[in-house]
Every structure is written in C-alpha cells, then in structure tokens.
Amino acid sequence: MKWLPLVLVLACAGCVALPAPQIQVTAPEIHGRVVTTDGTPIAGARVHFEGDDDGGTASAADGTFVVPKHHDLVLVKVFTPCPVYDYPTPRRLPGALVVEKPGCRRTVVALRDHYAQLRRASGNLHWKGSHWKDPTVKVGDVVVAKAE
Incomplete structure (x- = not known):
C-alpha cells in the first residue's frame, strides 16, 4: 500500500510503472x-572498455582477445507518453576499447562505427542493446606501437 500514492501520481501524469525484471x-x-x-602478435596486453578499469581481459599468446559483454539488471519499466525509461538505468554503451601493455603505447579504439555495423546487421536502428540478436563486434587487428 505504501506504493499506491506513487502509482496514482504517475498514472495521473500519463506514466505507468510496471515491474519488468530483465537482463539487458x-x-x-x-x-x-x-x-x-610489424604484425607480431602481443601476448598479455590488457584489453578493456574505456572507463571499466576493473574488467576486461588479456590477449592470448597469438594476440587474440575476447572482451565479454556487459549485462545490467532492469527491474521496472516506466511508460510515459513519449519514451520508455528503465530503472535502474542501464549503463551506456562504452565509447572505446583500450589496449594497454607495459613497454607499449596505450591504444584507444573508437567503437561507434562498429556499433553501427552491429545495429545494421541486427535490424535494430537504436542503441539499446537488449534487442541485439548476436551482440558481437569484431574489431580486427589493433596495432600497438612500442613505447620509446
């Protein structure tokens, strides 16, 4: 019953909040x-999303890496006359991938164009990742220069 006043206020404002737990x-x-x-693979390079200093992965002996996808739990959807809001608000898509290795320069790879390819391939024109069919991005070779 303690939620009733909030539900009534939201309903009168044209908003409806529904519990809709889901993983996005x-x-x-x-x-x-x-x-x-020169094309030589780099093993042990730390690869992570920009701003995610605790996560990420290390490159294998052949230089390959797989940074795992991120998930957030959404508990409530708030429907308004225009947009739909999720609560708690999921994280925004990371804008870049960072590659770090002692003795090498820090390299940043912008992901915007890769996301555009993913959206076109999935048929989803919005940034929202919950509708991606196969959320996998292939960035190819990331060239890292040795530190001077």
Whole structure:
C-alpha cells in the first residue's frame, strides 16, 4: 500500500510503472587481435572498455582477445507518453576499447562505427542493446606501437 500514492501520481501524469525484471546487454562482446606495427602478435596486453578499469581481459599468446559483454539488471519499466525509461538505468554503451601493455603505447579504439555495423546487421536502428540478436563486434587487428 505504501506504493499506491506513487502509482496514482504517475498514472495521473500519463506514466505507468510496471515491474519488468530483465537482463539487458549494455556492451557487446568484442573480438580482435593485438599486434605490433610489424604484425607480431602481443601476448598479455590488457584489453578493456574505456572507463571499466576493473574488467576486461588479456590477449592470448597469438594476440587474440575476447572482451565479454556487459549485462545490467532492469527491474521496472516506466511508460510515459513519449519514451520508455528503465530503472535502474542501464549503463551506456562504452565509447572505446583500450589496449594497454607495459613497454607499449596505450591504444584507444573508437567503437561507434562498429556499433553501427552491429545495429545494421541486427535490424535494430537504436542503441539499446537488449534487442541485439548476436551482440558481437569484431574489431580486427589493433596495432600497438612500442613505447620509446
């Protein structure tokens, strides 16, 4: 009963909040390979989403890596006359992939064009990852220069 006043206020404002627990993909799985400027694979390079300093993965002996997709739990959907809001608000898509290795320069790979390819392939023209059929992005070779 303690929720009744909130529900009435939201309903009068044209909003409806419904419990709708679901897992949303907030970042796709990223595949690629870390190489030097001459094409030699780099093992042990740390690869992670920008701003996610605790997550990510390390490149294998052949330089390949797979950064796992991120998931967020959404408990409530709030329907308004225009948009639909999720609560708690899922994370935004990371804008870049970061590759770090001692003795090498930090390399940042922008992901916007890769997301556009993923959206076109899935038929979803919005950024929302919950509707992606196969949230996997292949960035190819990431060239990392040696530090001077």
